[in-house]
Amino acid sequence: MKRLLIPLAAAGLSAVTLAAPATAKPNWASDNLQPKPADAYGAAFFWLDSNGAALKKATQYTLDTKAVPKMVTSGGNGSTDNGKPGSTAPTGTTKSSAKVSNVNLPKTVGKVFFLDKAGRYRWCTATSIQSRNRNLVATAGHCVFENGKDDVYDKWIFVPGYYQGKAPWGVYVGAYAYTAYDLDTYDDYDGDYAFVAVHNGFSLGPERAVSFKQFKAWAGDKWVKPREISREEYLKCVLNLGECYSEGKTTPADLVGPDHPDAVLEKVEVSAAKYKAARVGKGQGFKFGEPVVEHVTKRKWAAYNGPGDKGRGPDALGNYKITHYYVQKWVKPGTSRKYYEAQFIIGIAKDMGRLGDTVGGQGFSWNQPLNQKVMAFGYPSAPHPDGNKPFTGVTPKHCYGKTGTKKSQVNMFRVDTHQTLKCSMTPGADGGPWLMKYSNAKRVGYVNGVTSMFHDTDKNGRIDTISSAVFDSETADVYNKANYAATKRIVGPHGELLK
Numbered sequence: 001m002k003r004l005l006i007p008l009a010a011a012g013l014s015a016v017t018l019a020a021p022a023t024a025k026p027n028w029a030s031d032n033l034q035p036k037p038a039d040a041y042g043a044a045f046f047w048l049d050s051n052g053a054a055l056k057k058a059t060q061y062t063l064d065t066k067a068v069p070k071m072v073t074s075g076g077n078g079s080t081d082n083g084k085p086g087s088t089a090p091t092g093t094t095k096s097s098a099k100v101s102n103v104n105l106p107k108t109v110g111k112v113f114f115l116d117k118a119g120r121y122r123w124c125t126a127t128s129i130q131s132r133n134r135n136l137v138a139t140a141g142h143c144v145f146e147n148g149k150d151d152v153y154d155k156w157i158f159v160p161g162y163y164q165g166k167a168p169w170g171v172y173v174g175a176y177a178y179t180a181y182d183l184d185t186y187d188d189y190d191g192d193y194a195f196v197a198v199h200n201g202f203s204l205g206p207e208r209a210v211s212f213k214q215f216k217a218w219a220g221d222k223w224v225k226p227r228e229i230s231r232e233e234y235l236k237c238v239l240n241l242g243e244c245y246s247e248g249k250t251t252p253a254d255l256v257g258p259d260h261p262d263a264v265l266e267k268v269e270v271s272a273a274k275y276k277a278a279r280v281g282k283g284q285g286f287k288f289g290e291p292v293v294e295h296v297t298k299r300k301w302a303a304y305n306g307p308g309d310k311g312r313g314p315d316a317l318g319n320y321k322i323t324h325y326y327v328q329k330w331v332k333p334g335t336s337r338k339y340y341e342a343q344f345i346i347g348i349a350k351d352m353g354r355l356g357d358t359v360g361g362q363g364f365s366w367n368q369p370l371n372q373k374v375m376a377f378g379y380p381s382a383p384h385p386d387g388n389k390p391f392t393g394v395t396p397k398h399c400y401g402k403t404g405t406k407k408s409q410v411n412m413f414r415v416d417t418h419q420t421l422k423c424s425m426t427p428g429a430d431g432g433p434w435l436m437k438y439s440n441a442k443r444v445g446y447v448n449g450v451t452s453m454f455h456d457t458d459k460n461g462r463i464d465t466i467s468s469a470v471f472d473s474e475t476a477d478v479y480n481k482a483n484y485a486a487t488k489r490i491v492g493p494h495g496e497l498l499k
Contacts, residue, residue, distance in 0.1 A: 092360015134356025170201030170352030378429025386461030
């Protein structure tokens with residue numbers, strides 16, 4: 001897919017105006033995900049179908065390397081030296097003065113799901129972030145762009161508050177993705193972040209049976225569900241030119257030996273004389289158990305005309321009895337032609353509104369000094385290098401602490417200026433936000449990084465440090481372009497697919 005590379009925008013963020021010389025290279029690159037409503041609906045349905053089976057099947061994304069990336073501390077100090085610090089405030093907060101002892105998980109954090117280049121179902125962590133169109137998701141660049149410059153992932157969606165295949169606030173399909181030019185062009189993980197503009201969210205509601213005319217006119221999800229009917233109902237349906245059909249053919253059962261792979265045993269009632277003459281064992285016409293004595297009413301006894309023995313009348317106690325005799329019948333069952341009537345079903349979807357209006361959006365900050373207190377969230381799942389697996393990826397986890405005082409390098413991924421945080425979360429937490437000034441009561445803060453890589457600094461086989469790109473003026477420029485991306489509603493007020 002051809003990339004769309006556009007020079008820096010002169011339009012500014014809410015707290016700063018960004019500008020660049022006309023000859024400067026662009027700081028950002030973008031690509032389309034699913035900009036058309038029909039494609040977006042199809043991507044969401046892929047993940048939601050069969051009660052979220054694909055969501056539950058997905059596994060965490062891991063970097064394309066067998067070894068844990070080796071990190072070294074650079075000589076850089078705690079200053080970003082990239083310009084004036086800036087920030088945009090979070091949205092969707094609720095005022096609260098109550099003191100909270102436990103960490104409250106933000107509604108904005110969830111999972112992104114996508115298909116990787118091998119067609120595997122993958123996920124990373126992400127968060128809703130404040131934007132003018134209330135439609136922006138922040139995550140790691142490698143959770144959107146496949147090996148940087150190659151392409152973007154397929155069927156990319158965001159599920160805020162994801163838990164065990166559930167999407168409590170709907171599914172938001174990616175429309176446009178924005179990342180650093182250097183990540184896109186050179187696979188440089190100093191720019192390992194992405195901002196994705198998503199369409200309005202929606203959820204799948206109940207199905208409804210409708211007429212063929214309504215079915216034909218419906219623009220949303222629809223399918224034909226067969227209902228088995230009797231032959232008489234089928235003939236009536238055909239007579240009335242209804243939507244019905246038949247399958248298969250009627251064939252009689254065949255007598256076979258008891259060792260035939262398709263043999264089914266049936267019992268056949270015979271006379272006492274025939275039963276007495278039959279052999280004992282397993283075989284066609286052999287005895288089927290012992291005679292069965294049935295106590296009946298006088299009326300039933302008088303009316304019985306079968307092969308069993310009903311004697312001459314009541315016994316000494318006045319009881320009427322019929323003795324039944326059975327022999328074996330081994331058959332290969334025949335087949336019956338089946339008849340069906342077509343039921344026309346439509347799927348009703350519900351518009352969940354814009355992402356930021358539904359779950360709020362975290363703030364965004366850039367050019368902040370290092371050694372900041374941050375709360376990092378993610379859905380860790382992968383085992384540690386030594387095989388220990390303390391996380392399931394089902395619920396989000398967190399780490400709290402100060403970022404490192406010096407920038408770090410990871411030569412394997414062309415990293416010169418990553419910031420670090422002591423944290424034991426493993427892959428699956430990729431793309432999770434690092435929230436500066438996190439308010440536990442309001443559940444919001446300022447995104448000042450996203451988890452990019454995982455490191456074992458003391459070489460004991462356990463992840464102990466995570467790293468993120470430093471959010472600087474170039475990051476702000478990428479965010480600024482994504483901030484203006486306009487997206488659409490996918491479904492209308494009646495659950496129909498919009499064009």
